[in-house]
Amino acid sequence: MKRYSAIALVAVIAFLFPAGADQESLQGFTPTSSAAEQQWETKYRALPDASKDLENDRRLSARPHHVGSPYDKDNAEWILANYKSWGWDAHIENFDVLMPTPKTRLLEMVEPTKFTAKLQEPALAVDPTSGQQSEQLPTYNAYSADGDVTAPLVYVNFGVPDDYDQLDRLGVSVKGAIVIARYGGSWRGVKPKVAAEHGAVGCIIYSDPHEDGYNEDDVFPKGPMRPPDGVQRGSVMDFASYSPGDPLTPGIGATKDAKRLTLKDDIAITKIPTLPISYGDAQPLLAALTGPMSPAAWHGSLAIPYHVGPGAAKVHLVMKSNWDMKTLYDVIAKLPGSDQPDEWVIRGNHHDAWVNGAEDPVSGQAALLEEARSLGALWQEGWRPKRTIIYCSWDGEEEGLLGSTEWAEAHDKELQQRAVAYLNSDSNGRGYFDVGGSASLARFITGVARDVQDPESHVSAYQRRVDMELARAHSEEDRKEIRGRADLHLGPLGSGSDYSAFLDHLGIASLNLGYGGEGDGGIYHSVYDDFYWYTHFSDTDFMYGRALAQTAGTAVMRLADADLLPFEFTDFADTIHTYLKEVKKLADDSRDEALERDKELDDGVFSAINDPRHPKVAPPREAIPPHLNFAPLDDAADALTRSAQRFHSALAKAWPAGVPPATLQDLNQKLIQSERRLTTEQGILRRSWYRHMIDAPGVYSGYGAKTMPGVREAIEQKHWDEADSEIVRLAKVLQAESALIDSASADLEPASH
Numbered sequence: 001m002k003r004y005s006a007i008a009l010v011a012v013i014a015f016l017f018p019a020g021a022d023q024e025s026l027q028g029f030t031p032t033s034s035a036a037e038q039q040w041e042t043k044y045r046a047l048p049d050a051s052k053d054l055e056n057d058r059r060l061s062a063r064p065h066h067v068g069s070p071y072d073k074d075n076a077e078w079i080l081a082n083y084k085s086w087g088w089d090a091h092i093e094n095f096d097v098l099m100p101t102p103k104t105r106l107l108e109m110v111e112p113t114k115f116t117a118k119l120q121e122p123a124l125a126v127d128p129t130s131g132q133q134s135e136q137l138p139t140y141n142a143y144s145a146d147g148d149v150t151a152p153l154v155y156v157n158f159g160v161p162d163d164y165d166q167l168d169r170l171g172v173s174v175k176g177a178i179v180i181a182r183y184g185g186s187w188r189g190v191k192p193k194v195a196a197e198h199g200a201v202g203c204i205i206y207s208d209p210h211e212d213g214y215n216e217d218d219v220f221p222k223g224p225m226r227p228p229d230g231v232q233r234g235s236v237m238d239f240a241s242y243s244p245g246d247p248l249t250p251g252i253g254a255t256k257d258a259k260r261l262t263l264k265d266d267i268a269i270t271k272i273p274t275l276p277i278s279y280g281d282a283q284p285l286l287a288a289l290t291g292p293m294s295p296a297a298w299h300g301s302l303a304i305p306y307h308v309g310p311g312a313a314k315v316h317l318v319m320k321s322n323w324d325m326k327t328l329y330d331v332i333a334k335l336p337g338s339d340q341p342d343e344w345v346i347r348g349n350h351h352d353a354w355v356n357g358a359e360d361p362v363s364g365q366a367a368l369l370e371e372a373r374s375l376g377a378l379w380q381e382g383w384r385p386k387r388t389i390i391y392c393s394w395d396g397e398e399e400g401l402l403g404s405t406e407w408a409e410a411h412d413k414e415l416q417q418r419a420v421a422y423l424n425s426d427s428n429g430r431g432y433f434d435v436g437g438s439a440s441l442a443r444f445i446t447g448v449a450r451d452v453q454d455p456e457s458h459v460s461a462y463q464r465r466v467d468m469e470l471a472r473a474h475s476e477e478d479r480k481e482i483r484g485r486a487d488l489h490l491g492p493l494g495s496g497s498d499y500s501a502f503l504d505h506l507g508i509a510s511l512n513l514g515y516g517g518e519g520d521g522g523i524y525h526s527v528y529d530d531f532y533w534y535t536h537f538s539d540t541d542f543m544y545g546r547a548l549a550q551t552a553g554t555a556v557m558r559l560a561d562a563d564l565l566p567f568e569f570t571d572f573a574d575t576i577h578t579y580l581k582e583v584k585k586l587a588d589d590s591r592d593e594a595l596e597r598d599k600e601l602d603d604g605v606f607s608a609i610n611d612p613r614h615p616k617v618a619p620p621r622e623a624i625p626p627h628l629n630f631a632p633l634d635d636a637a638d639a640l641t642r643s644a645q646r647f648h649s650a651l652a653k654a655w656p657a658g659v660p661p662a663t664l665q666d667l668n669q670k671l672i673q674s675e676r677r678l679t680t681e682q683g684i685l686r687r688s689w690y691r692h693m694i695d696a697p698g699v700y701s702g703y704g705a706k707t708m709p710g711v712r713e714a715i716e717q718k719h720w721d722e723a724d725s726e727i728v729r730l731a732k733v734l735q736a737e738s739a740l741i742d743s744a745s746a747d748l749e750p751a752s753h
């Protein structure tokens with residue numbers, strides 16, 4: 001297709017003009033401005049220093065620093081002083097948010113034997129910060145409802161809706177029960193939500209060694225994986241159904257005098273008490289279960305038969321929180337734009353952690369600070385970005401993206417006007433470059449990744465990423481697709497880090513960047529995510545921290561300096577076609593499945609194969625899904641492809657001759673608005689905080705993105721009329737996007753000059 005020839009052409013140019021002789025201009029730059037930019041960028045990439053990155057990490061992770069702790073504030077003030085010393089105009093912005101901390105936690109088995117869970121991660125002699133117990137937040141799930149319940153225990157695998165369908169087939173109900181779910185398979189907050197919807201009265205979430213324990217590698221401190229008493233803390237706020245951020249101030253900044261909901265209102269906390277535990281604590285509970293055997297796919301790596309229950313095991317769960325208000329410390333730093341000060345390029349990573357957090361988030365924050373130091377040094381040398389650059393060190397990400405959401409809500413009007421893009425990171429490690437986000441920036445970030453060297457292989461970060469994808473591809477077709485693609489494939493973001501308010505709520509084009517995939521571990525949200533673990537098992541010499549600083553800093557500079565913002569829409573149009581194919585297949589598959597199930601019921605298949613010693617209930621008959629009318633979306637997606645190609649060729653023709661400054665300014669405004677056009681005022685049905693119509697977190701998957709969420713979730717939840725109306729609504733959004741791109745093309749085409 002078209003882009004095969006584009007790649008071939010680039011290859012020829014590169015062959016005729018080897019690097020250094022006559023470099024190709026950067027996307028969005030003229031030959032002159034490109035040469036200047038490349039000089040500054042080359043200087044920049046020599047500045048981030050791995051040893052400074054390491055010292056940043058050591059300092060920020062030296063003590064526990066969750067929201068409301070003394071060291072959280074101390075870190076924020078240290079970060080602020082640094083920004084200022086590097087020449088940035090910086091300040092701390094405070095918000096007051098609801099942040100529950102545990103008051104009472106108890107989990108005991110009362111039948112058939114007595115066992116009390118430890119709920120405590122032990123200090124390890126080799127690991128100096130693991131013993132800072134007076135400052136550590138106990139193991140808990142923030143925003144769990146208060147409760148004191150005693151009930152039979154039922155094992156529900158990952159606790160996602162499909163697992164409950166399987167339980168139905170086993171004839172097991174969780175009504176009145178306490179469920180025990182393992183981490184994985186969904187965002188953790190989905191587990192208590194679905195459990196409560198099925199009538200459970202309590203929810204325990206444990207880390208099975210299958211996911212991040214000895215099934216993977218040696219456990220800490222011998223290896224990187226989760227030890228028997230390691231616990232994953234984490235928020236269970238139902239942000240996907242409500243909104244992230246402070247639950248008392250949805251949609252508005254949680255400033256001192258903001259109008260607040262109360263705890264009695266319908267807010268994003270769980271309906272049932274929820275507590276996370278280690279596999280050390282989970283093993284006796286699971287081992288005591290009787291009742292049917294669970295399906296094979298439900299078996300973890302503990303040396304027990306994974307029975308489902310209920311039977312024998314009865315547990316007593318108490319969870320009570322102090323429902324206090326805590327102050328957030330967002331550190332915001334600016335370098336003013338020389339040319340277009342009202343166009344903002346925003347970069348962020350959170351600084352708060354569950355405990356010490358040397359990996360999450362400090363490995364990302366430490367790199368971000370190296371970027372800020374290096375950009376400050378370039379400024380001293382005379383570099384002046386065209387656009388304003390804003391660096392954000394967020395607080396309160398862990399509890400529910402609190403700091404970034406409150407800041408974005410407090411500044412929503414300005415951001416909608418001015419934000420060019422938001423670049424996020426959240427932790428970093430050794431391995432491959434990874435990027436997700438707005439497809440209109442795929443070409444841009446691919447260009448950046450081509451200019452950064454991977455520290456281990458010394459090929460570009462882009463090349464190593466593509467080679468890894470090729471090596472891991474499962475089919476010839478996949479390999480062909482990877483080789484044929486000009487740009488990196490950007491997965492959708494959904495939610496789960498600080499880009500959510502920017503992308504999902506305000507429609508600001510966003511990217512999430514990081515390295516990882518070599519040397520993963522099992523210390524996530526535990527006391528063992530600390531400097532000792534990170535410097536023994538992850539990016540021990542911070543060379544990938546340096547690579548992240550080089551990558552993200554280059555991206556920030558290039559966005560801030562470009563003459564024409566480097567948005568591009570053919571990748572976006574391709575992505576829309578891919579999503580459309582997926583939702584059509586989803587609709588077809590659900591109809592085929594229903595037809596097949598009914599046929600098998602008619603033919604008596606379920607009763608014929610039923611094992612009387614392990615009886616199963618036949619699935620219920622359901623209405624056959626109707627055919628949906630996808631025509632409006634097909635038309636809109638095709639229109640988008642045409643508009644994207646028109647813009648591409650209009651630009652290719654107009655650019656070499658030079659585009660007048662007034663036209664450029666108008667074009668940049670349109671490009672800035674291109675992601676906003678994907679939002680609607682009404683937002684997604686039943687969760688209007690989410691306004692982006694292409695990307696949202698899934699109500700039943702949590703962080704996992706649901707693309708075309710209105711259409712997709714209507715199909716998944718079998719709301720057929722709604723699916724048809726959502727198709728029409730989404731088609732209108734895409735048509736408006738096409739119209740915007742067309743008007744940008746018209747600015748570039750000869751007749752309009």
Ligand SMILES: [Zn+2]
Pocket residue numbers: 350360361397426427
């Ligand atoms: Zn994080």
